[in-house]
Amino acid sequence: MKGKHILFITFFLFNFLNSIAQQETIISLNDALSKVEKNNYSIKISEQEYNMAKADFNQTNAILLPNISISHAAYSTTNPLMAFGFKLNQEILTPADFDPALLNDPNEVKNFTTKIEVQQPIFNADGIFMRKAAKDKMNAFELQSARTKDYIKLEVTKAYMQLQLAYKAVEVLIKAKEAALENKKIADNNFKQGYMQKADILSVEVHVTEVENQLLSAKSNVKNASDYLLFLMGEKSTSTLKPADGLASKLDLGLYNSSISENRADLAAMQLSYKAYENMYKATKMSYLPKLNAFGSYELYDDTLFGTRAKGYLIGAQLSWNVFNGYKRIGKTQKSKAELDKAEISLEQYKSKSELEFNNAKRKLKDAENKLNLTNLALEQSQEALRIRTNRFKQGLEKTSDLLIAETQYLQKQLEYLQTVFNYNYTKAYVEFLTK
Numbered sequence: 001m002k003g004k005h006i007l008f009i010t011f012f013l014f015n016f017l018n019s020i021a022q023q024e025t026i027i028s029l030n031d032a033l034s035k036v037e038k039n040n041y042s043i044k045i046s047e048q049e050y051n052m053a054k055a056d057f058n059q060t061n062a063i064l065l066p067n068i069s070i071s072h073a074a075y076s077t078t079n080p081l082m083a084f085g086f087k088l089n090q091e092i093l094t095p096a097d098f099d100p101a102l103l104n105d106p107n108e109v110k111n112f113t114t115k116i117e118v119q120q121p122i123f124n125a126d127g128i129f130m131r132k133a134a135k136d137k138m139n140a141f142e143l144q145s146a147r148t149k150d151y152i153k154l155e156v157t158k159a160y161m162q163l164q165l166a167y168k169a170v171e172v173l174i175k176a177k178e179a180a181l182e183n184k185k186i187a188d189n190n191f192k193q194g195y196m197q198k199a200d201i202l203s204v205e206v207h208v209t210e211v212e213n214q215l216l217s218a219k220s221n222v223k224n225a226s227d228y229l230l231f232l233m234g235e236k237s238t239s240t241l242k243p244a245d246g247l248a249s250k251l252d253l254g255l256y257n258s259s260i261s262e263n264r265a266d267l268a269a270m271q272l273s274y275k276a277y278e279n280m281y282k283a284t285k286m287s288y289l290p291k292l293n294a295f296g297s298y299e300l301y302d303d304t305l306f307g308t309r310a311k312g313y314l315i316g317a318q319l320s321w322n323v324f325n326g327y328k329r330i331g332k333t334q335k336s337k338a339e340l341d342k343a344e345i346s347l348e349q350y351k352s353k354s355e356l357e358f359n360n361a362k363r364k365l366k367d368a369e370n371k372l373n374l375t376n377l378a379l380e381q382s383q384e385a386l387r388i389r390t391n392r393f394k395q396g397l398e399k400t401s402d403l404l405i406a407e408t409q410y411l412q413k414q415l416e417y418l419q420t421v422f423n424y425n426y427t428k429a430y431v432e433f434l435t436k
Helices: 002-022 029-039 041-063 080-089 100-104 125-192 198-232 253-257 265-286 328-394 400-435
Strands: 024-027 067-077 109-123 240-243 291-302 310-320
Touching: 029 041, 029 125, 029 198, 041 125, 067 080, 080 100, 080 109, 080 291, 125 198, 125 240, 125 265, 125 328, 125 400, 198 240, 198 400, 253 328, 253 400, 265 328, 328 400
Parallel strands: 024 240
Antiparallel strands: 067 109, 109 291, 291 310
């Protein structure tokens, strides 16, 4: 009977542990980046902003292509002038229609007109530069969309590293808990044999509780990091993501000699934005020039719906010149010039700020590298100190308080080293992002 209980408990624990394992989904950084590029909300929004700018550019085709419209109108009138004109258009006038009495008081006349109109721009200098500005704006949004993708990829890399850090912290704390429990057993035995005070036992138990609390917090950090990575990937899942690769530092000394690329997407987008303002300013100045447009129409007239009894056409061209419209155009030109100057200053500011940010990032990378080496050395020293004190404690030659201090210090140095590895890896990724 006892064997059956043991078998049942073993079977239950196996299924429980298996269900926990099934809730974890292993994912690599490349897989995460691939899913983010397809499903991330920010990337999708940036793509739609580009599509909006592209649609604005397509609207400027109106300065090159004709405007064609078709209309059908129905009239009924006893107005003398309109009645005579309708008959004239329908080509049904007779000598009797020139009777003064009929001209002055005509009978009701019905008219149906089908009209095809074409308007063709020939020369609109301001429209040409507005079209160039719209194209620059469209290309700028395309580059901004590309830069958004680069930034989101950096954010995903950071989130993946945070997930690696969280899992590694859990591993460290599990081992720390095992070591603390092992030392607690030794302390309990020493207490039973009268070699240890009750206060020391309580201190050991408090240390175990503290480690357990840190472990619970670390497990929550795993779930939080997993949820954020799932959000960036545009996915909803109840499972917890687990990185395929562990947290490890990879030095890259070549980054210290790198520089910002002149073709970096955000810098190129700012340059195009400046060009767009420049073309808008030129368009405003070109609005002082006259405009030349051609027009034509083909008309069908009848006294029945959609009839085609009579037809005629009209072709012409118009040269128009708005010489002065108060102070509106002058003020618009001044505003456009101010916007251009502002865009130029903003471009120089952005370039200067980007260079400053890049230099700061390289210095942070060097600091992170130095701290990585120092933290690793401190970790080795604290590990050796704990090993010595643990051996002495087992032999009854070490105070409980000294052992607890050594355990706490070693745990802190382990977590500090992991955080330093994360900081270095992320700073390196950030410097690479700035050089693209």
